[in-house]
Amino acid sequence: MTATMIWILVALVLIGLYLSWTAGRLDRLHARIDAARAALDAQLLRRASVTQELATSGVLDPASSIVLYEAAHAARQADEEHREVAESELSQALRAVFGETEQVEAVREAPGGDDAANELAAAVRRVPMARRFHNDAVRAARALRRHRKVRWFRLAGHAPFPLAFEMDDEPPLALADRPA
DSSP: OOHHHHHHHHHHHHHHHHHHHHHHHHHHHHHHHHHHHHHHHHHHHHHHHHHHHHTTOOSSHHHHHHHHHHHHHHHHHOOOGHHHHHHHHHHHHHHHHHSSHHHHHHHHHTHHHHHHHHHHHHHHHHHHHHHHHHHHHHHHHHHHTTSHHHHHHTTTTTTOOOOOOOOOOOOOTSSSSSOO
């Protein structure tokens, strides 16, 4: 009788430890999502800021300046519900203005344009990486949250279901620094 009770107690302790470990893992994944989202927000803000700075610098033609400034401003001011669309529109505006290498070369030839073009190229390249890190963390958390043990024992607590950040983040070919 006591041996059976001991084995039951050992089994319950092991199950409790396993569930505790799973809840801790899920908590770490949610923290990773929060950190990745903060990094993504910082990269999106940097891209929009650099774009606005370049648009108001006077090195671009007026039409390109207006298109870039309005897209960057809309991306910076967008609420969470419309952010993905606004960021995608900024990507499209960047591709429209910097789709050809001639426009990038014109910017580089202007005083201070080389630094501005390099900063914009760096910002444009970092956004897809930051988005990929965020979406990978979301994918891992979703996979763990789909397990029955997580649902049955409510190990996720009250944390909202993680959502991926889906946007068009294809960089302009002239700024991507990749061979064409």
